Amino acid sequence: SEKMSPWIKELIKEINEISEKNISELSCIMERMGIDKAIIPEWIEVVKDRISETYKGILDEANELQEKLISSIEELLQRSQELCKQLHVKMPLYGSNNLSLGEEKALLNSRIAEYEALIKNRLYKLHTLKKRQNEACKSLGVEPITIPESPLPTMEEIDSFSSHVESLENEKFKRETEFLQIKCKILDIVQELGVKPSLEIEKTICSPDHSLFIVTDCNMNFLDDYYHSLIQRKLQTENEISRLKGTVCSLWKKLDENIKATNEFLQNHTGNSLATLEAFQQEVKRCEHLKRANIEKFIKTIREELASLWEKCHFAAAERESFEYFNDHLYTEDLLTFHEIEVEKMRRYYEANKDILTMLEKREEYWKRKTVLEERESDPYRYKNRGGTLLKEEKERNGLTKKLRGMDLELLGIARRYEEQNNKPFMSWGRTIPDIIKKTREEYEMSKKQHLSTKKQQRTLTPTSVKSGFLGSTLSGSKGNLLTSTSAPSTPTASNYKHKLPLTPLFSSNKKKSHLKEVPIIKLNDKTLTQQIKRKSAVQKKKIRYSNEKKKRIEKIRRLSNMLREKKKFNETMNYDSFENSLIEKPSCRSTLFHGYTSHLAEPKHQLQTV
Template identity: 35%
Template sequence: METSSLRKRFTDLQDLDMDMIKGITWAEQMWRTLLTGLTKTFLNWTQVALKMSNNEEDLQEWVQVFTEHYEDTCCELVSDIEYLKSTVIANIESLLQRVESLCKTLKIEMPVLDIDSSCLYKVQHQLKKRVEELEHSVETRRRDLNKLRQKQLELCKSLGREPRVIDDNPLPSSDEILDFQNHIERLEQEKFDRFEKFCLMKEEISLMTRELNVSPSTEFEKNVLSQDDSKFMVTDENMKDLECFHKSIKRQLENVKEEISHLRSNVDHYWDLLEISLQERQEFRQKYTGNSVDVLDALRLEVRRCGDLKKANIKVFVDKLRNELTTIWEQCHCSESAKEDFSYYISDCYTEDLLELHEIELKKWKAYYEENKEMILLLNKHMKLWNKMIELEESATGPDRYNNRGGKLLKEEKERNLLSKQIPKIEDTLRELAYKYEKHHGYEFRTFNKTIEEYIYNMHSDRENARKEKLSARKIQREQPMLTLTPAKSALCLFPGSITPSTMCTSKRKLFDNPSTDIRKKIKTSSRLVATEPKKNKSKAYKGIIPKIILSTTSQSKRLSTERKKRIEKIRRQSVLKQRNNNLRHENVSSTESEYMNFENEVSSRVDCRSTINPFLVPLPDTPAPATKTPVKSISKQGSSHRTRPDHGTPTNPKFSAAKTNLRMNF
């Protein structure tokens, strides 16, 4: 550097105040060191110069050289420190640019640095530290991004998809990296789900192929059923092919099962028609089990074989089908017109078409039965209960209805009450089912060519007509003339009060043995007179008048033995028991019996009318007939009792008293 320029620069230095270094330790110490060194240097230099010469010119020359060297040295020192400052500033600028570049790469904002208020070296240090941090973040993010890319590449290859493209300059932001990670996680989950689905489908396909007894044919099917699962890639295309393969195998198995079931049904039908032995059937079933293709082929061959045999025995099979048709027609409550609609039933042209027509007709009625099975079974149940109710009603009016052995009357009454509750419920259910049938099919359901309403109405109508016919028959029987009676009963009606129940048994036998015998000669004179004395019974079951039997006490004491007294007491005890049973029965008496009792009471109240059913209860001419007829027991010599009026109870305490008569009874 030239001396003139250095001097000029020295002169251009600022005139600063010494106060600027106050409080700065290193500056004050350096200033003291410089003053001390400059003083020593100046004094030593002066001493040497004075010793060398006293010439003013020489000393002035030496002083100028010393001064110039000093100024140059000072300028160099300042220049060095300024150069160092510029170097630091340049470094700071470079670091700032690096920070800016890294922030752009990381897609973050530029950090704010307080350069003015901070020392340059401190700023430089801070920037260096920030650059190191940013470079580490960039390196870490780039490394993570590469890993995610590699992972995505593998997953997309497994799934058969294109990978997502993501740039690294600038690097993706944290949010973008997080979204990319979520994308990869979804790919992993989808791969896991697909693999799980593949395992399940593979297991199902394996089971179905084993059941069908088939082997894989294509390379894809072999990869699916391979023991090594890694051979199968869960790509979109492979998964679609896998689903198609699974559906096809499943459809094939269903078709095979359906066809095998149909063929087995046909084989059983053919076996029944051909009357194949049970042993041969069992051997075939044991040999061909399952739903494999081999079983299907075997069943097809068996059907073909049985079909050939069937063609050779068409007439036999047609007759069997006609028997089955007759049975199913009866089960379906078919009318004659419905049967006549199938005109081929009476055809004698035995061909394969005729056999097929019978099979179609049989299937039609079987399907009809299955469709309306509930209503048909309910109709059968209704018919059964109805017949049982009619049977109980007939037994309730039969001559032996009071043979109450083991509580028979009470059991029948309970059964009647149960039937009276069950039958209306069944009829309501039948009406409801018939309404649903008509609503669904558009026409009414028919049982033996009758609608449900007609069927129920006819049942009740027939029952009511039968009841009225019975009442009419009883009325006609009561109004028959006395000549229609048997000889013994005619005698009783002609001579009321002359024959007692005890003499009826002996006289009847004699009259039938010899009809020409004079009745009056066979009857002995008797002082007994049978009469009725009205007496009110306190029992709830009898609101009418219970007659008494009044006998002569004199003849009674003479004729009744101790044994007969015991029998009478026994009969009275039995009467009490029967009275209790009749009371129970009377509480649930039917409307028919009530009407009959009213009719009987009305007839009994007439003096000029006599009962044609019980000849023993003929009122005397002088005795008014009771308003209500009640049962009277006749006691024979053997002590047997005869019920004369089954519609009423038996008196619990019959009494005997004496009475005179104008007729003599001959024994």
């Protein structure tokens, strides 16, 4: 009784009260009826049987309800098992939590509702993915993947299927984007060429409705082929129009057509449409007809062009004579055709070898410039510059030598490759490139030797002129120099010359000073002349830099200096009187070099003193 639930105790209490009340009332009825006491036990048994039957009926109904509940739970367990199988999940362990049958049923119903919701959502997602796949596959022209609904796919399978559908949709979007881009280009080309699509699929591509074109593999391949064919057609049309335009302009020039009419034709036929192409083709036919009527004039004009091409291609007389029709005077269409073929061949030759020809011409220019610079080395007055011209020429000459050396190596390499490709050497004015380079070097060396030999002979035959030039170049080079402004001296006497003025060396350094001997010159009263000469020498020392070529010139100056020292008679015959008279006759020299002593120069000769 201690383990009884409160409601059971309460029920028992209420049943006892009901039993007590009803039995009391039954006993009263039996007493009023006067039932014999011997029969009372029978009544009691009857009452007890009736009460037992009542409880038995109640218990039977309760058991029946319990059996129904158990059956319902069993059905729910079976349904739960099926749902777990569809969802590919493990079935929970029921009845392990000491729950009543009603609680177990409620738990089962809750779990089943969750499972059914999951299956419903999964099926909805699967149906949606299938629909998207069908649309993408229809656009791409591929077969869809079949995925069954029973058993229900796992989440991993659905996710994989979703990725597949997304890849199909991405491919569809990519192709549609590509289609729109190519379509815009196709429409531009079609409009530019002025053509109309002929095939049904071409019309679909050019249609304003983009959805008519299905981006299948076959259609995309056709789209690509169609686009590239239009590009090729456009390029061919452009090249053909360009070629015909050049032909027409050449024919107009040869036919001496009206410039106003030709300009009007070009203005009316611009672009690269097929109509423009046809117009140029018709114009070429018209001009060709006129050309045949003026064939002699055409042949003479084309011969001038051919001669110009021969010059540009460095063709020698022997190579030109290989075209035997150049001097033919029987003017026929065949002769014109031969000339046109030859001109076209020469044009192709020139375009193919333009770089070699240009390099050869540039090389010739460099050699000419180098020759001019080296010829200036023999000029005795080139050392009188005050603007650094000597140094600039030296740098330019060294640069040209370096460029020519590299250019020769490059030309030899080009000539070797040309001979390997064409099985014949490259010719320029009838000579190969190695012969040209070798000949140029030989002529240069021979010219240099002849120049040195000529200079040596001149020094041997005319030493006086060399010394005079050296002296003049040494003491000249500034404004108002006395020696350059004097007139030709008369025959001097030894008594008139008393002093010597040291010759200013053109190139000097601490190491070279001891080798350059002083040359007797004239000294005057004013020390300004000597200081000016020294300043000029210092400036020249700073400006002039040494090089191999300059060292050679220094050696030449040494030899000249030795020659002057050995010919003392030249200095002893200098006429100071003639120098003085020339100085008095030129006021500009006095004012420049003898500032402050002009009054003394105006006095008689005996007042000038020597120092």
